[in-house]
Amino acid sequence: MTDASSNTIIRVALDVPLDRTFDYAAPGPLAIGSRVSVGFGPRQMVGIVLGHATHSEFDLKPARPIEDRLPPLPDDWLALVRFAADYYACAPGPALFTALPPALRAPRPFIPARDPQYRLTPAGRDWQPPRRAARQCELHAALAASPLARSSARAIAADAGRRLDDWLAAGWIEEIDDQPAALTLGPLPALTVAQQQALDQLPRDGFSPTLLFGITGSGKTEIYLRRIAETLAAGRQALVLVPEINLTPQLESRFRARFPNTVIACLNSSQPERARSEAWVAAWQGRARLVIGTRLGVFAPLPELGLIVVDEEHDASFKQQDGLRYSARDLAIWRAHRAGVPILLGSATPSLESWRHADAGRYGRVELAERATGAALPAIHLIDIRRLPLDDGLSVPAIEALARCRDKGEVSLVYLNRRGYSPALSCTDCGWIAGCPSCSAKLVLHLRERQLRCHHCGHHQPVPHACPDCGNPDLKPLGQGTQRVEAALTRVLPGARIRRIDRDTVSHRDAWAEVYQAIHDGEVDVLVGTQMLAKGHDFPTLSLVVALNTDGGLYSADFRASETLFSQLMQVAGRAGRAERPGTVLVQTQLPEHPLYQALCRHDYPGFAATLLDERKQTDMPPYCHQFVVRADSEKLADARAFLGALVAALPAIDGVCVYDPITASMVRLEGRERAQVLVQSAQRGPLRRMLAELTAQAPVLAKPYGRHLRWSVDVDPLEL
């Protein structure tokens, strides 16, 4: 028992998966949102002060404030994280700590690096760097145009820090006080009439979600840039969220070129922890005026937020798939609502959720119906392969089209959403198929690496020389992956320069830059690759796209599969063609009459969306209902199922809420654990939320008898069932 006398009692959230706070004795008043260092059991941890108390039933340990100059975390940020924790059924502690950058999770002070602005001195204006030092010239030119922050200089050249120090010592540049220089804009391309009209239609103030529905190549990014410029000019901050794969150096440099003297902070999970923490704090302090980030960017504190942009809003990478399972797009909407600022959701193939909001008038809809370059839309043709012989998955018409394209000196792209050589390896005698020991998945043959690999866990093994069941040495690869198609193309297009692009060849940033350069330098005739190639990249001489093995998306058990397939095909089709020569897209299929392909050929997203929405309405599926899934996994499937069964039995009946029986997950085994799940859905959010509350109250108690081996989690608004 402790009572408040001279000390203050604070309630603190810690990074432990427990749905409660812990009380500590503070040396004096500590504001809500302060970071403190506390002893927790045997270890020292960071706590976030969430409240105060006058007495506590515990014997309190002391909390020490963390002595950096950072202010308490702002109220609106805490409100956002509290909402996310509550909505996605996550304990407040873990939610706070996923939203914080790495450096603020440790019980140590974080002193952000100084980020001064520099400008050229008169002497520096007269001076010129040696002409052959291209980077130096670029840096000098940038400084000549307007004052430049140190962090922005680093984006021009990696060694800019040292250069700036040299120039400072030489007297070419000088530091200026923190007052931000007036907004300078880089070269502005002329807007097309359609772009100008779209821009004019966008709301400028208050919470006003707008769906910017624009086909690939229609110049959505330019619209974002214009609205961001307005926001920055008005002295507000802008937040841009992009899918994981799209935050490329190309995109970043486009923004930097447009806003040369604006401090831009980039936030994504693959950057170094220090850089991410610096960017986060720069946004918090208002030094960074523009934040470009992947989903975790939605948690950047922005004291002067004026605009949010979510690019490719339909993209699945906005949903976090573990821990705090948030949708960055949905949180961005909540955030814009709360801050009372406009939010722009851009896509060529919007999610059905957003499309329906626009249909219902809850979101504005602004359309960009033509390509900004004036290029015609690519002609999409279906190749009916029911009667055609296939050579490693390639039909004769497809091969001929690729050959013609190569002869004309144009680039083509073969799109196939499957890595490796073949998705299965089978015994010709007994039918054995190589499977993963820890997952219920087939092993993928990677011929180049001489391995069988599981694409769901880390398992890999050498390729067996004979069937382990019957000893037959004749093992046959079934189906095609990118490696196999690459090999087939090398065979059928002799002399063609073929480049495979997938996660196995382009592991990271530098590799991608090299490939990109090679394509631009005309060193590639045929690109073979996965989704990686489809997203947001512009290859000027690409005129033909061939899509292989896409029919799977039509029969999939996942009800969202056709939505995703349409969007992927639309996206990859958008890579083909330029103003002077329209592109061609060939889709090999066994089902050419399928409405999805028919709509695709007409470039008719609205028609396809209407069909899908109608289907979803008939079957009571999202967006006509709301869902959450309870997943459980254990060493034995029976335990996971028994727990979920007990849970379902313990839940009260709530009007309008449907709790389905536990089912075995579509992939039963994953990483050595066996999984089952329960789907809960309702047409109304309110009753569904009450059910969720019931569930989170009951589950921990019901899970106890199964001990540590049983794990469970809730996924609100799941993308995959």
Add this chain to the structure above:
DNA sequence: AGCACGCCGACT
């Protein structure tokens, strides 16, 4: 989640 404590098998 960590991390301690605690109670049963193969080792110097």
Add this chain to the structure above:
DNA sequence: GTCGGCGTGCTC
């Protein structure tokens, strides 16, 4: 005899 397996319980 003890090193170490992981089952159980607690952390203000």
